[in-house]
Amino acid sequence: MTVNRLFAFGFGDTAAALARCLRGEAWEIAGTCRTQEKQARLRKENVSTYLFSGQEAVAEGVLSGVTHILVSVPPTADGDVVIARAARAIAANADHIVWIGYLSTTGVYGNKDGGLVTEADPVSPKSERGKRRARAEADWLALGECTGIPVQIFRLPGIYGPGRNQIASLRQGKARRIVKPGHVFSRIHLDDIAQVLAASIRHPRAGAVYNVCDDEAAPPQDVVAFAADLAGLPVPPEVSVEEAGLSPMGRSFYDETKRLSNERIKTELGVRLLYPTYREGLKALLDQGE
Numbered sequence: 001m002t003v004n005r006l007f008a009f010g011f012g013d014t015a016a017a018l019a020r021c022l023r024g025e026a027w028e029i030a031g032t033c034r035t036q037e038k039q040a041r042l043r044k045e046n047v048s049t050y051l052f053s054g055q056e057a058v059a060e061g062v063l064s065g066v067t068h069i070l071v072s073v074p075p076t077a078d079g080d081v082v083i084a085r086a087a088r089a090i091a092a093n094a095d096h097i098v099w100i101g102y103l104s105t106t107g108v109y110g111n112k113d114g115g116l117v118t119e120a121d122p123v124s125p126k127s128e129r130g131k132r133r134a135r136a137e138a139d140w141l142a143l144g145e146c147t148g149i150p151v152q153i154f155r156l157p158g159i160y161g162p163g164r165n166q167i168a169s170l171r172q173g174k175a176r177r178i179v180k181p182g183h184v185f186s187r188i189h190l191d192d193i194a195q196v197l198a199a200s201i202r203h204p205r206a207g208a209v210y211n212v213c214d215d216e217a218a219p220p221q222d223v224v225a226f227a228a229d230l231a232g233l234p235v236p237p238e239v240s241v242e243e244a245g246l247s248p249m250g251r252s253f254y255d256e257t258k259r260l261s262n263e264r265i266k267t268e269l270g271v272r273l274l275y276p277t278y279r280e281g282l283k284a285l286l287d288q289g290e
Helices: 014-022 037-046 081-094 126-148 166-171 190-202 220-233 249-250 265-268 278-287
Strands: 003-010 027-033 046-053 067-072 101-107 151-156 158-160 177-179 187-189 209-211 237-238
Touching: 003 014, 014 027, 014 067, 014 190, 027 037, 037 046, 046 151, 081 126, 101 126, 101 190, 126 151, 151 190, 158 190, 166 220, 166 278, 177 220, 187 190, 187 278, 209 265, 220 278
Parallel strands: 003 027, 003 067, 027 046, 067 101, 101 151, 151 209, 158 187, 177 237
Antiparallel strands: none
16 A cells, blocks of 8 residues: 655644545654644654754755645744755755645735635735745746746645634634735635645646635625624624734735635645535534534
């Protein structure tokens, strides 16, 4: 039996969801984390882990036998730390690496004033975070061309799932209904990200770029109100962006608005979303006690 080996740089929620999605197949799972506490927890879950702060070079042996690589570590002002510290090890193991997935952000598109965006649209980031991601995307695609390893880019909007959703925020007293007229966000459930990644692993295409989002971009205040009604919790009052006292980072999420097309993940990868909108996703999370 052929054993596939997934290595995740930054073993977080998305890598864990992908590992669950691949469960039952012949996979070995490994990755990096930043603390010894998380390393110990992941090893109890049969995930081989390596401490990685982004400052140390990755030894070639760490990727020995690895067939698939997932990258979710965000770039810094100096560039992509995984490229900087692991490119040599990746190139040395290129003969058996058949897929690299880089998790990016839809922020690379910049502001589209609510217009529809497809993967054919050029990147035009306005925020510093978006600019860093765009540079990192280019670096990963260049590494793929140099090594012959198929690299895929996955552009993600707002992610929600167990423990990170509007119902949880409402219960914690943290949810607010911040309103900016005409503003919408796209979203994606963690399990749908995992199934998109798994579909791409089955059908790799070098240089492919995918918008990974659900079918309905929606105003954030509407999502909070729906979550409150669903969970039987008080609906927070509306507050304007100007009155919300947001940090510069928080305010930046309201500086850009766009509607994302997800046709490519459906037509090219054959994905059928588990949660086509936030309504189905939040209902499932409530049923699951999450």
